[in-house]
Amino acid sequence: MCSAETAYRLIVLGLAACGGAAPEAASPEPAVLSAPAAAESTAEDATDAAESLKTEYPLTIDNCGLTYTYDAPPERGITMNQASTEVMLVLGLADKMVGTAYMDDEILSSLAEAYNSVPVLAEEYPSQEILFAGEPDFVYGAYRSAFGDEAAGPREELMGLGINAYLSVVSCEDEALRPESATMATIYAEIKDIAAIFGVPDRGEALVAEMQARLEAVTETIGDDAEPVKIFWYDSGTDDVFAGACCGTPNEIIRQVGAENIFADAEGNWATVSWEEVVDRDPEAIVIIEADRSPADEKIELLTTNPVYADITAVQNKRFIIVPFSATTLGIRNVAAIEDVAKGLYPDKFE
The missing domain is CATH 3.40.50.1980 (Nitrogenase molybdenum iron protein domain)
Structure with missing residues (x-):
């Protein structure tokens, strides 16, 4: 198990059981304005073009x-x-x-x-x-x-x-x-x-260009041969569950990494679903939200100690990825969340 007690963290538990060794925990600081090396030239070109913009x-x-x-x-x-x-x-x-x-x-x-x-x-x-x-x-x-x-x-x-x-x-x-x-x-x-x-439209264009370049790097690293992973985006709840649905930021993060949201058929940004539905849809990985109102560690304990959830594939393999609640709102943290969810799903590709 690898973990980091940070404001922004990735935890993948037992990935060896999923066909790969657990990667190091994600950097605690999402590099908002630093594109990966593979994407630098694209971002630099766009930045140069943006410098001439004025409102x-x-x-x-x-x-x-x-x-x-x-x-x-x-x-x-x-x-x-x-x-x-x-x-x-x-x-x-x-x-x-x-x-x-x-x-x-x-x-x-x-x-x-x-x-x-x-x-x-x-x-x-x-x-x-x-x-x-x-x-x-x-x-x-x-x-x-x-x-x-x-x-x-x-x-x-x-x-x-x-x-x-x-x-x-x-x-x-x-x-x-x-x-x-x-x-x-x-x-x-x-x-x-x-x-x-x-x-400052030049700053906006430059920031967007770097965000786009980082996402392109993620897409290229994942490649076309990856099998879509079924994901349950778990915000909160013990009796009923608050889950990422069809149309919010969680679904977009899932889409960007080429995975499948098991509640993509639920309307809205979020949906209240039953544990029976979660078990029936059998996610292969679970993205768990860290929030003061609903700590990730408590949700992991619930998942791993209640026998009702023992047959869920993600629970059997302890394949959990943790992101903070702030990453579920559209903003500058979304790119780092996409990168870290991708690393959690496809660790071998991001070694």
């Missing part, structure tokens, strides 16, 4: 049914979720931020210095009183709850106060405006939008 103001952005006009880059941004915070920080926009909130995991160590320079307004969502005290001109959230009545308030109301906002499109208040499924193209578009809004 032309006024800039119009259509976001989840609202149209925003920017006459200049925002100067006082507030981010309401970890994914939005990390997008801003990796784009080098800490100096344009007057507040952050609601972290699911520790900030990436590569972003810690920048993160520590920005006030944390609340452990979860700040009240409107606290938010308005920061005099924001831009509020950015990854979840619709960021713009709930107990948080920033509806985006229409913020617009009436002269505060622009951006909501990740997978969380649009009107579900008809959401994409059919979350994809890497979705986060690429979001990164480019944020970069354009803040007048």
